[in-house]
Amino acid sequence: MINLTINGKSIEVAEGTTVLNAARQNDIKIPTLCDHPNLTPYGGCRLCVVEVKGMRVPIAACTLPAANGMVIETETPALKKSRNVILSLLFSERNHFCPFCQVSGGDCELQNAAYDEHMDHWPMQPQWTNFPVDTSHPNFILDNNRCILCRRCIRACAEMSGNFTLSVEERGAATIVVADTNVPLGQSSCVSCGSCVQVCPTGALIDRQSAYLGHDKHLTVTRSVCRGCSLGCGIEIHTRDNHIVKITGDYEAPNAGTLCKTGRFLPVEQTRTRITTPLKRVDGSLVATTWEDALKLLAQNLTPLKGQLAAVASTRLPVESLYAFKSLFADGLNSAVVTSTEEGRPTALQAEYAIKNGEAIEGKLDTLRTSDCVLIIGADLKSTHETAGFYVKRNQPKGTRLIVIDPNENGMDDLANLNLKPQAGSNEAVFNALEAAIIKEGLARTDAKSSKTTLEAALKACGLEAEDVIDAAHMLAEAVAPVIVYGRGVSGNSDAATLDAMVRVAKLIGASDSERKGLISLKGGANSLAAAQLGLVDQLKVQNCKAAYVALGDDFASKRLVETLEKVPYLAVQASYESALTERADLVLPVDIWAEEAGHTLNTEGRLQFAEAALTAPEGVRQNLMVLVDIAHELGVTLNENWREALTQRTSVVELEM
Ligand code: FES
DSSP, X not given: OEEEEETTEEEEEOTTOBXXXXXXXXXXOOOOXXXXXXXXXXXXXXXXXXXXXXXXXXXXXXXXXXXXXXXXXXXXXXXXXXXXXXXXXXXXXXXXXXXXXXXXXXXXXXXXXXXXXXXXXXXXXXXXXXXXXXXXXSSEEEEGGGOOOOOHHHHHHHHTSOOOOEEXXXXXXXXXXXXXXXXXXXXXXXXXXXHHHHHOSSSSEEETTTTTSOOGGGSEEEEEEOOSSTXXXXXXXXEETTXXXXXXEOTTSTTTTOOOHHHHTGGGGOOSOBOOSOEEEETTEEEEOOHHHHHHHHHHHHGGGGGGEEEEEOTTSOHXXXXXXXXXXXXXXXXXXXXXXXXXXXTHXXXXXXXXXXXXXXXXXXXXXXXXXXXXXXXXXXXXXXXXXXXXXXXXXXXXXXXXXXXXXXXXXXXXXXXXXXXXXXXXXXXXXXXXXXXXXXXXXXXXXXXXXXHHHHHHHHTOOHHHHHHHHHHHHTOSSEEEEEOHHHHTTOOHHHHHHXXXXXXHTTSBSSSOXXXXXXXXXXXXXXXHHTTOOOOOOOTTOSEEEEEEETOOOOHHHHHHHTTOSEEEEEESBOOXXXXXXXXXXXXOOGGGSXXXXXXXXXXXXXXXXXXXXXXXXXXXXXXXXXXXXXXXXXXXXXXXXXXXXXXXXXXXXX
């Protein structure tokens, strides 16, 4: 531990702590602008300078490591004067006419810092050049006139999303933030994750959705969990008047504030039409009815068809609803098919493997965040589960190597150190080839001496070159912390033999042993793993079904689902929005959307998370869970409620953190 004194107060902090963080930990405020707790200290704005006894000039606290015996002052007249000069220069350098800025009035850190220093006018005459405002991006606006060149956006783009789109151009007062080689943001390599907007301290980067809808002080913030995919990133939902104004990444959650476009912007862009009353089909048309009537009608139609019923639930539903769904349709009604909208495609294979072998084979996302060699197979982390791709991309400049194996074009192809294009459907042969190459090259970390097939036979089966496979074998086996990330391309299109082959390779490279688990599957929706744990993984076969019930919630109805259910004579749907499925339903029950319903999600790494409701549902709409409870009541079924126990009844592919 380190002992130092700040403003006469003796404090103790851990080794490696900066003076700024030492002060923060002890409730001593040092003003900052370029610093951001989730980004690497930069030391650019100099607002945080402090006097250190024995040092000739004031030093920036954000980049200064605390040392034993340091004596620091943060509020001397000279420091106050220095801050005043720095802020005056910043105000005079660009157009900071606060009354015209969207973040003025509490959300601007520059304005707030000036007020903290009791500044009420500009001591220096403003002198600036007008920069064009970049409005080419669909989600946000870049206005260099409001920029203070703190470079937080540039660091966020690199350190959080690994996208490296933003940088600066020119020198001195003419310096501006640019995208790529100064192309319009909307035409740049930007992936619209919005991390830059979230960290911007001024109005230089503002998002279009929340602009002019109120300051942060007018908004209610609810900590929640993104339902966009199985990664379960922590988010904060900012609401006003029962509307989502914006979504930001939760800095305190394991994703440390990092989000993708799907998590940050898409939920606010919702344009689908909401259903707010139960609907029943009369003479070919859907007409409004009461809940009482709708539930009665449903019971009348389902009761005689119990054994010929197909029931499908979205993996976006909270665990509580998924379990009630299973309890009602599988345990209570003994329906012919009870499954999820994913039909187990991204989960069934590994779930089966875990049950058969009685062990969790997969690891946590932290292993991906810290890996020095990642193999991605059967997944495109640019099109789904994008934040997992950010975890890889941002480490590449630090030396993390990337192997992408995909017969098709892959969004990560350009970033890969090694790009392998095997024949479609040859995953098992690819892993067999890797296994054979690792053993042949003497790279195995286990005492395995023989492979399932020869390298030559495996290469013939997958169409890869020996040289490429041997390169991949070296990269994986020589890495300190290798990770294999796999998606539907493996879990959805393969068989147990492929998974066996993949686990054998993982063991050979030290990515699957008692010490370290470096196998990660992406699975599908927010509660993909929960659906697998509850056994909702069967294929939706409806040949013998006379009725279907779909608990769709606020999910999209896929073309496949709509087409599969086309031939079922009676269809009831619980849904939030109008869709092709509700259009052809005989009965529609309106339910709340993700942000209106509190509940749990179990993310891809087995972490159970609770999300509070941030909005109140419209009148006439019921909770997903309550609708299932009401149906059970109408049908005389007693529901089990112990979903926690149900989740742990079978071996999970990844250790559960309940
Ligand atoms: Fe330390 Fe900017 S906050 S130099």
